[in-house]
Amino acid sequence: MRTEDHVDLFSKPVHTAEPGLADGRPPRGLTSDGWVRTTGWLQFGDHPVSSAHIAAMAGLLWASVGAASLVSTFPVAAGVLVLTVPALCGASWWLFTTRLRPASSARNIGTKQANELVPGDLVRLHGSIGPIGQVTLVTFDEDVRVTFHGGEHQSWAHHHVVHIAELLS
Known part of the structure; x- marks a missing residue:
C-alpha cells in the first residue's frame, strides 16, 4: 500500500495474511518473529x-x-x-x-514516547539502529507493553523515547 511519501512494506495483500509489498513480496530481512533486519546506520x-x-x-x-x-x-x-x-x-x-543475510534499508524519521505509539508504527527495537518491528497492539499499565507483528513484545516506561523508522526496500 503506498502512502504519501513511502511504501508500506508491512501492508497485507488480500490473498495472504503475511506482511509484504503490494505485489506480495515480503520486505528483505523479514524474520519469522515478524521484525525486519536493516542496514545503513549512518544517515x-x-x-x-x-x-x-x-x-x-x-x-x-x-x-x-x-x-x-x-x-x-x-x-x-x-x-x-x-x-x-x-x-x-x-x-x-x-x-x-x-x-x-537479507536486510532492508531504512531511515529514522523521528521519535515518539512509548505512550504515544499506535498500531502500524514502525519502531526501531534497539535504540536508533537495528531491526524494525511493526506495532500491532499497545496496552497501558504501569509500563507500556507494545506487541509487534509476529508476537514479540517490549515493555517500556511511559516516557521512554523510541525511534520511528521508514523502510525503503
Missing part, C-alpha cells in the same frame, strides 16, 4: 548512507595502508590494490545484505 538528514558504501570506504582505507607499504617495491600492485579492494568490499557487503 545525513533524511538521506541514509548505503552500508555498501561504508564497506567500500573501509576497503579504501585498508587498501591505502597496504598500498603505502607496497608502492616503493611494487607500484603496479599498489595501484591495483587501491582500485580493486574498495569495489570488492562494497560488492561483497551488498551481496551479503541482499542474498546471504
Whole structure:
C-alpha cells in the first residue's frame, strides 16, 4: 500500500495474511518473529548512507595502508590494490545484505514516547539502529507493553523515547 511519501512494506495483500509489498513480496530481512533486519546506520538528514558504501570506504582505507607499504617495491600492485579492494568490499557487503543475510534499508524519521505509539508504527527495537518491528497492539499499565507483528513484545516506561523508522526496500 503506498502512502504519501513511502511504501508500506508491512501492508497485507488480500490473498495472504503475511506482511509484504503490494505485489506480495515480503520486505528483505523479514524474520519469522515478524521484525525486519536493516542496514545503513549512518544517515545525513533524511538521506541514509548505503552500508555498501561504508564497506567500500573501509576497503579504501585498508587498501591505502597496504598500498603505502607496497608502492616503493611494487607500484603496479599498489595501484591495483587501491582500485580493486574498495569495489570488492562494497560488492561483497551488498551481496551479503541482499542474498546471504537479507536486510532492508531504512531511515529514522523521528521519535515518539512509548505512550504515544499506535498500531502500524514502525519502531526501531534497539535504540536508533537495528531491526524494525511493526506495532500491532499497545496496552497501558504501569509500563507500556507494545506487541509487534509476529508476537514479540517490549515493555517500556511511559516516557521512554523510541525511534520511528521508514523502510525503503
